[in-house]
Structure formats: structure tokens, C-alpha cells
Amino acid sequence: MNLKNIILGKPLKNSDISNEKLSKVWGLSVLASDAVSSVAYAGEEILLVLVPVMGLSAFHVAPLVTLPILLLLVVLIISYSQVIAAYPKGGGAYSVTKENLGKYPALVVATALITDYIMTVAVSISSATAAITSVFPQLINYKVLVALCFVLFITIGNLRGIRESAKLFGIPTYIFIFSMAILIIVGLTRVALHNIQPLTYAPNDPNVISQNFNSSVAGISIALLLHAFSSGCSALTGVEAVSNAVPSFKEPSQRNAKTVLYMLGGISIFLFGGSILLESALQVMPMKNVTVISQVASAVFNGTWFSFMYYVIQIFTALILILAANTAYNGLPILLYILAHDNYVPRQFAHRGTKLSFSNGILFIFVVASLLIIGFGADTHRMIPLYTIGVFISFTLCQFSMMRYWLRTKAKGWKYKIWINGLGTLMTLVDTFVIVYNKFLDGAWMVIAAMPVLMAFMIYVNRHYTYVGKQLELKQFGPYHSDTSVGDSPCIVLMQSINKSLLKSLNYAKTISDNTIVLHICRHPEHAAELKKQWEELNIPIPLEVVLTPYRDIMKPFDDYIWAKEAQLKHGQFISVIIVKFVTDHWYDNLLHSQNTYFFERMLSKHKNVTATIMPFHYNQNQEQLRLHSENPSSEKT
Known part of the structure; x- marks a missing residue:
């Protein structure tokens, strides 16, 4: 547990509600x-x-x-x-005000x-x-x-x-x-x-x-x-x-x-x-x-x-x-x-x-x-x-909204019910002004100042979701382009060093693209030369591109590289970037490893035609020992 x-x-299951x-x-x-x-x-x-x-x-x-x-x-x-x-x-005063007074009074109630x-x-x-x-x-x-x-x-x-x-x-x-x-x-x-x-x-x-x-x-x-x-x-x-x-x-x-x-x-x-x-x-x-x-x-x-x-x-x-x-x-x-x-x-x-x-x-x-x-x-x-300021504002608008509700629906008993809500509106309105007057300098001004800010935030959120919804709206389905260009879309494998995780990434890249490039952002020229030599010795049949960064920052050169590649894309093409994430046995082992994967992923999300793929590479000491033992039962555990 x-x-x-x-x-x-x-x-609990959904059915337990x-x-x-x-x-x-x-x-x-x-x-x-x-x-x-x-x-x-x-x-x-x-x-x-x-x-x-x-x-x-x-x-x-x-x-x-x-x-x-x-x-x-x-x-x-x-x-x-x-x-x-x-x-x-449910929703109380908010639901009542929204239906009877409209959007903005309802938001006032919500913030209150x-x-x-x-x-x-x-x-x-x-x-x-x-x-x-x-x-x-x-x-x-x-x-x-x-x-x-x-x-x-x-x-x-x-x-x-x-x-x-x-x-x-x-x-x-x-x-x-x-x-x-x-x-x-x-x-x-x-x-x-x-x-x-x-x-x-x-x-x-x-x-x-x-x-x-x-x-x-x-x-x-x-x-x-x-x-x-x-x-x-x-x-x-x-x-x-x-x-x-x-x-x-x-x-x-x-x-x-x-x-x-x-x-x-x-x-x-x-x-x-x-x-x-x-x-x-x-x-x-x-x-x-x-x-x-x-x-x-x-x-x-x-x-x-x-x-x-x-x-x-x-x-x-x-x-x-x-x-x-x-x-x-x-x-x-x-x-x-x-x-x-x-x-x-x-x-x-x-x-x-x-x-x-x-x-x-x-x-x-x-x-x-x-x-x-x-x-x-x-x-x-x-x-x-x-x-008490917030609750009395909601009281007042709720009472007034119910008056509008009875006038609009004329439901059973509406004539005496509207008098009850009218009395409540008058009393709570007076109380609201009394509370604001007496408590304003004691700290009530903070609530009065906070409510418009919170209301502005709600309006911004609503506009954002409305804008995104229009962008995502799909009235008729149809492919953007033919499938002929999929195999030619470039795939970039981000490499730190030549190891088993790179091999796993290249195997996956082969399944999604015929145009794969291995990219290494290097801080030191000596290391770049050594890496190229090792690449040639292993005879890896995939192009290697090394980008030197004299200021030791790998994010900016990487971003510039992607922007340049994206500008060269043909119609219907996308760039796939494969990033290896080292998965440890224990959460505290993560402290011993770089968390650059997160920053690479955030940076790539700015690009419209680039897809980031996180390739997990698991290291489990016990499983590795079992594998070695199965391959060579006579070997001793280390």
C-alpha cells in the first residue's frame, strides 16, 4: 500500500458515488x-x-x-x-444569478x-x-x-x-x-x-x-x-x-x-x-x-x-x-x-x-x-x-435574482414569495452597505479590491477556453495531406553519449521515419572530436550532427537548431524528436540524474510542427543480474 x-x-469506483x-x-x-x-x-x-x-x-x-x-x-x-x-x-446564488441577471452579476456572486x-x-x-x-x-x-x-x-x-x-x-x-x-x-x-x-x-x-x-x-x-x-x-x-x-x-x-x-x-x-x-x-x-x-x-x-x-x-x-x-x-x-x-x-x-x-x-x-x-x-x-462582505453581496444578488425569477415564471405562490425575496433584498442590501462602511478601513477594502481581480481572472479563463475551443472545432473530417510524405519527415534523436539508450532510440526511430539524424549538443570541442571518432569506429549508418555551444548552454543552441530544421520542412512534413529519459528504481535516485528532459519537452512545445517523444530507459539492477545469470548460469553474482 x-x-x-x-x-x-x-x-472508490465511479459507481460508488x-x-x-x-x-x-x-x-x-x-x-x-x-x-x-x-x-x-x-x-x-x-x-x-x-x-x-x-x-x-x-x-x-x-x-x-x-x-x-x-x-x-x-x-x-x-x-x-x-x-x-x-x-x-446546486450552485445556489451563482446559478440563480446567472439565469436571472446574466453573466457578470453571476461572476460577482461567484467571486463573493x-x-x-x-x-x-x-x-x-x-x-x-x-x-x-x-x-x-x-x-x-x-x-x-x-x-x-x-x-x-x-x-x-x-x-x-x-x-x-x-x-x-x-x-x-x-x-x-x-x-x-x-x-x-x-x-x-x-x-x-x-x-x-x-x-x-x-x-x-x-x-x-x-x-x-x-x-x-x-x-x-x-x-x-x-x-x-x-x-x-x-x-x-x-x-x-x-x-x-x-x-x-x-x-x-x-x-x-x-x-x-x-x-x-x-x-x-x-x-x-x-x-x-x-x-x-x-x-x-x-x-x-x-x-x-x-x-x-x-x-x-x-x-x-x-x-x-x-x-x-x-x-x-x-x-x-x-x-x-x-x-x-x-x-x-x-x-x-x-x-x-x-x-x-x-x-x-x-x-x-x-x-x-x-x-x-x-x-x-x-x-x-x-x-x-x-x-x-x-x-x-x-x-x-x-x-461577511462576500456572503452579503451574494445574499443581495441572490434575493434580487429570485424576484426576477418569480416575475419571469409566475410559478405557484409567486405573489407572496416575491415579497419575501423583496424584503430580503432590501435588508441584505442595507446590511452590505453598513458592513462595507463600518469595516472598510478595518480590512474590508482588501476583499473589495480582490473581487475585481478574481473576476478578471475568471473572464480571462473563459475567453481562453472559448478561443481554444474555436481553434479545435471540427465540423467536417478530412486528412490534412496524403500519406506519401510521412516516411520522409525528419526524425531527430537527441544523444548525450553513445550507449544502449541510443540504440533503443534508433530502433524506435527506424519504425517512424526513413530520415533519421542523431544530434548532440556539445560543450567542449575535445569531447566532440572523441565522439565523432567513436561514431566512425562503431560504423553507425546514421548521420551524426554535433552542435558546439561555447557558452555551455545547451537549450538555446538546440532551440535554434530546431527552428532552422522546421523552416526547411516541406508541406505535410513534421519533425519527430526522440529524447531519452532515464528511469530509476527509486524516486530519490532521480536526484542523481539530470532533469533536462523536462526542459527539452517544454521548449519543443513552442513549435507547431514538432513532436517530442520521451523514450524511457529503465535501469533495474536486480533484473539486469537475472538476465546475466540466465545467459550464463555459471557466472557469479556481483
């Missing part, structure tokens, strides 16, 4: 992890905005800021259920979703690292390395296939949901019974981000509330993932996807709303190296018979934040697959790997997210401003 099979498991589909139970755990994990940081982001300005009064305002976010979440759940019904092949999915991985993993370092502060100096290990872990899990990743990551998701439900229920019950007090902090505690412990509404303003609202909107990410991944569900895929979407919405509303109420009741101040959830769990479970739940909450908060990245690993590869079929990204993204997962898309996420984690030092708060 090779290393790839050890890491990823045995390859039906077994890789997601059920409702596993689909919820895979696609809901991003949305439900937002409770680990969305509430804290709201408090980070309000507490420094308003002090203790912030805990009266935070629930009010949360209400419009929850209302928008309900609208989005209903809207995306309509998307699932109308577009069962790509940036959002990548940021989902970077933010979730960084937030998971913060949860771990809250319990183990000695790891703070190594948080980037810890985060990269998490990304590698989840990447390998997804490369093992949809079914295996669902089972691997599903159980921690459910444990987190139930643990947070217990935390909220127990915490709010204790608050109602008045047997738990709000948290207190030392006035000069350096770890407390805000030292404003006074209750004051003097600093409240519309701008502050909108800023807090925009920070809390990170709780809405992940809602679109189910509509993107409809083809990943078992049949009936639409019904199963809708069920998962509704379950996701209900869980998100309970966890996010409940956690905000509990954090406000306990008056939890954001701290530098300790998360708000960690403080809440410590306060609720401390001194009770189930104090172990604090560690359960911390461990599975970290796990769910890692698994939140799993939503991107399931949503983005499918989106890239659809974009590849539309010729907007390289077609390699349309290929499934040995485990029937879109492995190229998964590896793309791994590379880009890792670079972001390194660049931002795995700091969640620095990356949050980049996080």
Missing part, C-alpha cells in the same frame, strides 16, 4: 457547522463594539441588536429554501462566495485556536502553527471522501449543539432563579479589553448600533451552503436539503439568541486571551456537580470551529466544479479524486486559507472585517 492510500484510503451522498443526519452535521459555530464569536464581536463605548449599558442593547439579525436569518432561510426548490442542481468560503476556513480555524489557547495559554506563541495543523487535519479528512468526512466530523458537531443547549438552558435557568451573579472584573485587569464599567447610554448612536449589527452579522454565514450542495444529498435531494436548511435555521436561532441573552445577563466583558464563551461556561458550571462541562464546552467549541471550515470544504469545491463546467475556472476543478471528492478544490482551499492564517497571525478579530 502506497502513502496516498494510507492517508486517503482505498480508491451514490454511497457518498449525504443523509439528513450527516448533511446537517457537515453543512450546519459554520452557521452554528458562529455563536462562538458573533456575540463576542457585538460586545467588542458596544462595551468600550457604553460600558455595562451595552448588555441591555446587545439583545436589541441581535433581533434584526435573527429576523434576517429567518428571511434568508425561507428564501434559500425557494432557491433549493427552483435550482436542484469564493472569498467568503476561504475566509470561513481562516476565521473558523483561527477562532478554534483561540478557544484552545484560552484553556492552554502556553500555546499562544504557537497559535499559527496550531492553526495550520488544524487546516491540514480537516483537509485530509475531506480528501478521504464525503461519507468518511461526515462520519469523522459529524459527532463533534452534535456534541457541540447539545453542549451549548445545556449551557444556555442551565445558565438562563440559574439567572431566572437568581443563584448566579454577573461577572466582576478588577479595575486594572490588563486582559480586559474595556475598562469602562459604568452604565451609560451617552455614547449610543445609530452609527454605533449599525457597527455592532455589522459585526454580529457574521452569525449569518453558512446559510447559503445547503443550497450550493443540493447534489450532495441522497434522493430526494431537494426535500432532504430543505429539511436540513430548516433544522439549521432553528438551531442557529436558538443558539445565537440564547447565547446573547446569557452573555448579557452575566455581563461578560471581552478579554484578550479568554473568549466570552469560555467565561460564560466557567461561570455557569463552576461549583456545580457537572463542572466538567466547562472542558466539554471548550474542547467542542474548538472542534466545531474547526469543523465550521468543513462547510467551505463541502460548498466551495462544488461551486468551483460548476464554474469549471462554465469555463470560468481551470477545468481541473471539475475532476473528482480517488475518493470521489473534488480534491483540487479542497487543496485550493488548504493553500489559500493557510496563507491567510500566516499573513494575519491566526488573529480572528483582524480577519472578521474581511469575513
Whole structure:
């Protein structure tokens, strides 16, 4: 078994794809992890905005800021259920926008979703690292390395296939949901019974981000509330993932996807709303190296018979934040697959790997997210401003596209459905402007600048594939020329030295051409003279041409030689160039040999009428000894 099979498991057949589909139970755990994990940081982001300005009064305002976010979440759940019904092949906002608004708005959605999915991985993993370092502060100096290990872990899990990743990551998701439900229920019950007090902090505690412990509404303003609202909107990410991944569900895929979407919405509303109420009741101040959830769990479970739940909450908060990245690993590869079929990204993204997962898309996420984690030092708060812009742009265009869809189709119930999408369009459009306004200088400008670049790349890829397709188009088959000139087409055998590999090359050249030339690019005149002498002594009946290169560069003289020969070709002729590649027994033995074959092949690809043929020459010591022994059984092994 090779290393790839050890890491990823045995390859799957194409017919196994039906077994890789997601059920409702596993689909919820895979696609809901991003949305439900937002409770680990969305509430804290709201408090980070309000507490420094308003002090203790912030805990009266935070629930009010949360209400419009929850209302928008309900609208989005209903809207995306309509998307699932109308577009069962997946693609979500991209497919909806492409059909109803056209090419360029669809590309805006695609770039927005790509940036959002990548940021989902970077933010979730960084937030998971913060949860771990809250319990183990000695790891703070190594948080980037810890985060990269998490990304590698989840990447390998997804490369093992949809079914295996669902089972691997599903159980921690459910444990987190139930643990947070217990935390909220127990915490709010204790608050109602008045047997738990709000948290207190030392006035000069350096770890407390805000030292404003006074209750004051003097600093409240519309701008502050909108800023807090925009920070809390990170709780809405992940809602679109189910509509993107409809083809990943078992049949009936639409019904199963809708069920998962509704379950996701209900869980998100309970966890996010409940956690905000509990954090406000306990008056939890954001701290530098300790998360708000960690403080809440410590306060609720401390001194009770189930104090172990604090560690359960911390461990599975970290796990769910890692698994939140799993939503991107399931949503983005499918989106890239659809974009590849539309010729907007390289077609390699349309290929499934040995485990029937879109492995190229998964590896793309791994590379880009890792670079972001390194660049931002795995700091969640620095990356949050980049996080929600992409998803809200896609929300807005998707809602507006669905309005166009209902006006165009006038399907059953379209009159009330268009009002739902209209409300969603208005709310998400306002939210988009609010987020851009409040987060622009904090880093949102990077996403806004990156999206046009990514869109330009997609347009370039599409134009390239369109141009190549026209060049390759064949409407009527007919030979380019008669077969009479084939035997006269020149064949050039590139030689390094006179040995058995040359003999093998000449034997092959004889089968394809009657006009064979042996070419040697020589750095030293003495070696050229010696080579010609050996050629004459062996009486090889094929012309030898030696090109001297006084500057020791063999590539440029070789290229000039080929250009000259190509200019002499007659109509219908081609040049065949045979290059020997030395094949070793072990991969590390390649380090002992020149890799010029690769460079020769790349150089020849520039020529229209030249074909490069790689002639493998195998050297196997054991086989050579067996051959010698069979020819002379009495000989001793050496």
C-alpha cells in the first residue's frame, strides 16, 4: 500500500458515488457547522463594539441588536429554501444569478462566495485556536502553527471522501449543539432563579479589553448600533451552503436539503439568541486571551456537580470551529466544479479524486486559507472585517435574482414569495452597505479590491477556453495531406553519449521515419572530436550532427537548431524528436540524474510542427543480474 492510500484510503469506483451522498443526519452535521459555530464569536464581536463605548449599558442593547439579525436569518432561510426548490442542481446564488441577471452579476456572486468560503476556513480555524489557547495559554506563541495543523487535519479528512468526512466530523458537531443547549438552558435557568451573579472584573485587569464599567447610554448612536449589527452579522454565514450542495444529498435531494436548511435555521436561532441573552445577563466583558464563551461556561458550571462541562464546552467549541471550515470544504469545491463546467475556472476543478471528492478544490482551499492564517497571525478579530462582505453581496444578488425569477415564471405562490425575496433584498442590501462602511478601513477594502481581480481572472479563463475551443472545432473530417510524405519527415534523436539508450532510440526511430539524424549538443570541442571518432569506429549508418555551444548552454543552441530544421520542412512534413529519459528504481535516485528532459519537452512545445517523444530507459539492477545469470548460469553474482 502506497502513502496516498494510507492517508486517503482505498480508491472508490465511479459507481460508488451514490454511497457518498449525504443523509439528513450527516448533511446537517457537515453543512450546519459554520452557521452554528458562529455563536462562538458573533456575540463576542457585538460586545467588542458596544462595551468600550457604553460600558455595562451595552448588555441591555446587545439583545436589541441581535433581533434584526435573527429576523434576517429567518428571511434568508425561507428564501434559500425557494432557491433549493427552483435550482436542484446546486450552485445556489451563482446559478440563480446567472439565469436571472446574466453573466457578470453571476461572476460577482461567484467571486463573493469564493472569498467568503476561504475566509470561513481562516476565521473558523483561527477562532478554534483561540478557544484552545484560552484553556492552554502556553500555546499562544504557537497559535499559527496550531492553526495550520488544524487546516491540514480537516483537509485530509475531506480528501478521504464525503461519507468518511461526515462520519469523522459529524459527532463533534452534535456534541457541540447539545453542549451549548445545556449551557444556555442551565445558565438562563440559574439567572431566572437568581443563584448566579454577573461577572466582576478588577479595575486594572490588563486582559480586559474595556475598562469602562459604568452604565451609560451617552455614547449610543445609530452609527454605533449599525457597527455592532455589522459585526454580529457574521452569525449569518453558512446559510447559503445547503443550497450550493443540493447534489450532495441522497434522493430526494431537494426535500432532504430543505429539511436540513430548516433544522439549521432553528438551531442557529436558538443558539445565537440564547447565547446573547446569557452573555448579557452575566455581563461578560471581552478579554484578550479568554473568549466570552469560555467565561460564560466557567461561570455557569463552576461549583456545580457537572463542572466538567466547562472542558466539554471548550474542547467542542474548538472542534466545531474547526469543523465550521468543513462547510467551505463541502460548498466551495462544488461551486468551483460548476464554474469549471462554465469555463470560468481551470477545468481541473471539475475532476473528482480517488475518493470521489473534488480534491483540487479542497487543496485550493488548504493553500489559500493557510496563507491567510500566516499573513494575519491566526488573529480572528483582524480577519472578521474581511469575513461577511462576500456572503452579503451574494445574499443581495441572490434575493434580487429570485424576484426576477418569480416575475419571469409566475410559478405557484409567486405573489407572496416575491415579497419575501423583496424584503430580503432590501435588508441584505442595507446590511452590505453598513458592513462595507463600518469595516472598510478595518480590512474590508482588501476583499473589495480582490473581487475585481478574481473576476478578471475568471473572464480571462473563459475567453481562453472559448478561443481554444474555436481553434479545435471540427465540423467536417478530412486528412490534412496524403500519406506519401510521412516516411520522409525528419526524425531527430537527441544523444548525450553513445550507449544502449541510443540504440533503443534508433530502433524506435527506424519504425517512424526513413530520415533519421542523431544530434548532440556539445560543450567542449575535445569531447566532440572523441565522439565523432567513436561514431566512425562503431560504423553507425546514421548521420551524426554535433552542435558546439561555447557558452555551455545547451537549450538555446538546440532551440535554434530546431527552428532552422522546421523552416526547411516541406508541406505535410513534421519533425519527430526522440529524447531519452532515464528511469530509476527509486524516486530519490532521480536526484542523481539530470532533469533536462523536462526542459527539452517544454521548449519543443513552442513549435507547431514538432513532436517530442520521451523514450524511457529503465535501469533495474536486480533484473539486469537475472538476465546475466540466465545467459550464463555459471557466472557469479556481483
